[in-house]
Amino acid sequence: MRLGANLPRIGGYNELVVLQAVRQDAGISRVAIAERTGLARQTVSGLVGRLLDAGLVEAAGTEIIGRGKPRTRLRIVPSARYALGVHLDPAVATAVLLDFQGEIVDRLADAELLDADPFASTRRVAAAASALVSRNGVPPDRVVGLGVATPGPVDLATGALITPPWLSGWNGFPVRRELAARFGGEVSFDKDTTAALVGEMWLRPGSYAAGTVLFVYLGTGIGAALGAGGEIVRGAGNAGEIGHMVVDPDGPPCPCGRRGCLGVATDPAGLVAEAVEAGVLRPRPGPATPRSIDLQFAELCEAAERGAAGAVASLERVGRRVAEAVRMLVGVLDAGHVVFGGPNWQRLERYCLPACEAALARTRKRWPEPTVVRGTTAGAGVGAVGAAAMVLDERFVPRASRLHADFDADRGRALTLLTLNDVLNRFGSSGTPATKGTTPCTTIRQD
Ligand SMILES: [Zn+2]
Incomplete structure (x- = not known):
């Protein structure tokens, strides 16, 4: 049967499911992995053995629970x-x-x-x-x-x-x-x-496995990225180009012909020019370059930290504009998480975070699932990280989309209606039926 050829691939997928569980929870035992992933214990033992042989995980002591035999704790090998x-x-x-x-x-x-x-x-x-x-x-x-x-x-x-x-x-x-x-x-x-x-997502394995996450990136430009159910949503490749959302009808003119688009209204180059015009910053000699603008924008943020009124007002305006975009996007996506990052995030955090929380509280006060707004785990170098x-991620994160894509390629017809749950329950790893009713991607605990 044609599908049989895919068993090794599912085994590989489940290996990644186990690896993900160890990444998510250093010190986890085989028994706990089986409980969390829904894979049969025997299957987990086999997969852990393969990961140990490959040197990707290692034993890190034992734990004794009740009168059972000691369980080996597992962790990732960083090197x-x-x-x-x-x-x-x-x-x-x-x-x-x-x-x-x-x-x-x-x-x-x-x-x-x-x-x-x-x-x-x-x-x-x-x-x-x-x-x-x-x-x-x-x-x-x-x-x-x-x-x-x-x-x-x-x-x-x-x-x-x-x-x-x-x-x-x-x-x-x-x-x-x-x-x-x-x-x-x-x-x-x-x-x-x-x-x-x-x-x-790599640094917080499993944290965004369910629901929708919106990442807002503040750098030379502003952009967003979207994740749903642990998968990146790319659209045709460029989802998240949010620069022309109108967030301030009285804001600066945009090349698109309107006023107050998010891109121009938060553009460091425009903010620096505005601050120079208002006498908040000294003009810099020579043509503007991304580097010179970045240095001047840092000066503007430092001036605001010292309490310079014009600088504070300018950055508070940025905070409100970003918050307006986030409010609209969260409304459309019902995002459970909003994560900020990018080279300018640390500089703007104190203006954006309270403005976003206030904007979301105004419109989603009694919603059952509050949206969590936070800065990225990756710090300022989030682009390179x-x-x-x-x-x-491409090699070591179990993504249902890839499993499906591989099946699609193999069989030449779409299998997207076949859920991962179906696949795992029907075929398991190495032919072992998995526990019914669970999906590794979604059984991973939220932290
Ligand atoms: Zn525009």
Whole structure:
């Protein structure tokens, strides 16, 4: 029977389900994994054995519960695998080396890596990424790949940027192909907002397995990413381009012909120009560059921290504008989580967070499920961390979408109506029927 050929694939999938359970809960036992995932105990034992043999997990002592025999506690081996991530932000390019646990082993931020020549830039970026591996003594064969995140929109099919702001000369540049050629390995590619959400999901395994999560990215531009049921929602590839949502009808004019679009109303370049005009900031000599704007925007935020009235008013306005966008998006999506991140998040957190909470409280006060609003776990380098996490995610996160996609490819017809639950219950791992009525993706505990 045609489907039988897919049993090893389901076994591989279940191996990732077990790996995910160990990542989510360091010290978990085989019995607890079986309870959590709904897989049969025997199946879990076999899968754990494979993960131990592969060196991805290790024993970390034992626990004794009741009069049963001691249970071995399992944890991830952080040095088992590594991934490189590069964020090509016009203000500053960042590269990170991430271990299997998601910890940053090393990081490099360099404003000089990118210029108008994309070929020379990618050469420098690939060299910088490789240097992170060699200077930390990481065996190259443990580095599973390199991820690259760029400002959106992007062309996922060709791995190219589309009219990136501030990166003249990069329009249509096939950055994935060029980096793969220089780096000499596989390269994962996506826009930075999406990468940031992948990173957030990798660092908090299982936290967004149910419901909807909205990631709002504040950097050189503003963008969003969306996750539902633990999967990234990409649309045709560029979901989350929220820059033209009107959030302030009295705001600045937008090139699209309207006023107060989120993009222009929160654009650091516009805010800096406004502050210079109002005498809050001193003008800087020379033409504006992403770097100079970033430095001036930092000055504006510092002035606000010191209590300079004009600066505070400007950033509070930004907070309200971002909150208005979040209020509308949460209304559309019924998002249970809103996560903020990006290079400017730390600077704007004190203005955006209270404004968002207030805006959501106004409209969703008595809703049964309150929306949780928070900053990303990945910190300021979320773009690069997310880029590295994309590499790990592609290989080590059990995603129903991939299982279905593989089936689709094999069978040449859509199987999207067949739920993962059906698949696992019917075929299990290595032919062992799984416990009925559970789906590994959704039985993972929320933390
Ligand atoms: Zn607009």
